Amino acid sequence: MNELLAGLLEAGRLIVTVDADLIEISLRSLQVTLTAVAIASAIGLPLGCWLAVRRFRFRRFVIATMNALMGLPPVVVGLIVYLLLSRAGPFGVFGLLFTPTAMIIAQVIILTPLIASIAHQAIRELWAQYHDLLISMNTTRWQRIATLLWDGRRALLTASLAGFGRGIGEVGAIMIVGGNIDNATRVLTTAISLETGKGNFSLALALGFVLIGLAVLVNLLIHTLSRTEVSGRW
Amino acid sequence: MVTSILPLDVKNAVVRRRGKTLLGPVTTTVSDSGLSIVMGPNGAGKTTLLRLLHGMERVSRGGSLRWQIPEEEARARQAFVFQAPIMMRRTALDNVAYPLMTHGVSKKEARQRAGAWLERVGLTDSAQKQATVLSGGERQKLALARALIRKPEILFLDEPCANLDGRATREFETLLMQAFKDGTRVVMSTHDIGQARRLAEDVWFIHHGLILEQTPAAEFFASPKTSEARAFINGDIVE
Numbered sequence: 001m002n003e004l005l006a007g008l009l010e011a012g013r014l015i016v017t018v019d020a021d022l023i024e025i026s027l028r029s030l031q032v033t034l035t036a037v038a039i040a041s042a043i044g045l046p047l048g049c050w051l052a053v054r055r056f057r058f059r060r061f062v063i064a065t066m067n068a069l070m071g072l073p074p075v076v077v078g079l080i081v082y083l084l085l086s087r088a089g090p091f092g093v094f095g096l097l098f099t100p101t102a103m104i105i106a107q108v109i110i111l112t113p114l115i116a117s118i119a120h121q122a123i124r125e126l127w128a129q130y131h132d133l134l135i136s137m138n139t140t141r142w143q144r145i146a147t148l149l150w151d152g153r154r155a156l157l158t159a160s161l162a163g164f165g166r167g168i169g170e171v172g173a174i175m176i177v178g179g180n181i182d183n184a185t186r187v188l189t190t191a192i193s194l195e196t197g198k199g200n201f202s203l204a205l206a207l208g209f210v211l212i213g214l215a216v217l218v219n220l221l222i223h224t225l226s227r228t229e230v231s232g233r234w
Numbered sequence: 235m236v237t238s239i240l241p242l243d244v245k246n247a248v249v250r251r252r253g254k255t256l257l258g259p260v261t262t263t264v265s266d267s268g269l270s271i272v273m274g275p276n277g278a279g280k281t282t283l284l285r286l287l288h289g290m291e292r293v294s295r296g297g298s299l300r301w302q303i304p305e306e307e308a309r310a311r312q313a314f315v316f317q318a319p320i321m322m323r324r325t326a327l328d329n330v331a332y333p334l335m336t337h338g339v340s341k342k343e344a345r346q347r348a349g350a351w352l353e354r355v356g357l358t359d360s361a362q363k364q365a366t367v368l369s370g371g372e373r374q375k376l377a378l379a380r381a382l383i384r385k386p387e388i389l390f391l392d393e394p395c396a397n398l399d400g401r402a403t404r405e406f407e408t409l410l411m412q413a414f415k416d417g418t419r420v421v422m423s424t425h426d427i428g429q430a431r432r433l434a435e436d437v438w439f440i441h442h443g444l445i446l447e448q449t450p451a452a453e454f455f456a457s458p459k460t461s462e463a464r465a466f467i468n469g470d471i472v473e
Contacts, residue, residue: 126323133320135290138310143336151323 007205014206026214029187032100033167036107041160044112048119049145052127063120069113078176081106085177098179106173111163118162122155123148157226161219168215239301239308239387240266240419247297249282257282257443259297269414271434272423275472279443280423284390287421288314313381315391319373321365326357329365330380337384351379355409371402375409382413389413391422395429407433427467431455439463
């Protein structure tokens with residue numbers, strides 16, 4: 001109990017004193033995960049929509065695979081990206097290992113199936129509703145996809161936010177490919193892991209509370225900006 | 235003068251689904267003017283017939299639908315109003331403007347013309363409301379405006395008044411008759427014999443997936459040729 005209280009107080013102190021290290025790793029956390037969510041959304045949302053609208057032979061297989069990949073173990077993704085980016089690996093020449101870019105790449109791989117799956121689920125329902133109308137109006141396939149993405153945007157926002165939730169709290173992959181290097185690739189989750197290992201529980205907890213607060217803040221901000229969860233809207 | 239898409243020749247059209255014949259064989263001609271009412275008991279194939287004519291059902295076994303122009307172009311010049319109006323998650327105005335926007339009209343002009351249509355159907359006050367919060371009658375009027383905005387040559391309606399009360403039905407019929415007078419070919423299915431008597435120029439009576447009668451309305455109601463139609467008009471249960 002004492003540790004929890006001490007952690008809360010420590011979190012308060014860090015925030016009130018505008019601790020430079022805290023600000024830096026928090027911003028890096030946000031930078032990595034927001035970039036990864038943006039890229040994964042750009043791939044996953046249209047992909048989910050396309051899978052809902054298009055009928056092809058291996059559709060069921062692709063969807064099942066995608067659903068299974070939602071539970072992709074981050075450590076394994078980290079390991080694979082590590083091997084690909086390491087000096088000896090195929091992309092070693094780019095020198096990306098232990099940089100924020102490597103962390104973003106790993107997170108995009110983790111988040112894309114999740115975002116695509118949730119988007120597919122949401123769009124499938126909307127498509128069932130719109131199907132006859134859009135067919136009757138003689139729309140092209142691209143018009144249908146654009147219409148579904150636009151009219152389903154609030155449901156798709158949920159998909160992206162779920163991706164953000166998974167990304168901001170993820171530690172396994174970014175630890176491996178980022179290396180938790182101070183002033184370079186250290187983020188909130190890897191710092192928590194480090195401080196816990198050192199037995200520095202109150203600082204670790206403080207960072208944990210900051211992390212949770214950050215996640216809540218981003219969600220609230222996005223809901224406010226997009227004016228969702230207001231009565232009579234979607 | 236642009237070639238009309240009508241008349242439509244239907245030859246031996248059969249609609250099957252999972253090995254079951256839902257409709258047909260149907261052989262008929264949809265003339266280039268008039269207001270036809272499709273009647274028949276539940277499950278007779280009214281909806282399937284309308285969907286077939288609109289090109290939303292696959293025609294099987296050597297049947298054909300022949301418009302006066304290639305089918306691709308013909309499909310763009312017709313519209314359909316569904317029994318349960320499909321409201322897009324947009325404002326009422328954008329719902330009506332949507333068909334124009336997907337067919338190359340600029341957003342601004344589309345909204346302007348949609349506004350004029352909303353005025354015609356009496357929904358100006360609801361223009362900025364989400365379409366999904368409208369009442370049943372308002373939804374169906376919105377669907378009608380959306381169907382008519384591209385000036386289709388033929389309009390199909392599938393029991394559009396099935397869920398409307400008397401007043402909403404009357405308003406809807408007034409708007410429909412206006413469109414008809416403006417030259418739109420109308421094919422509409424209904425359950426309501428009163429409505430059929432009010433609107434029909436000719437009646438298509440279908441039963442078990444076959445068109446049993448296609449006769450002028452006056453003749454149909456005075457002396458139906460088949461015993462099924464006679465029973466239907468008398469209000470007996472036709473099975």
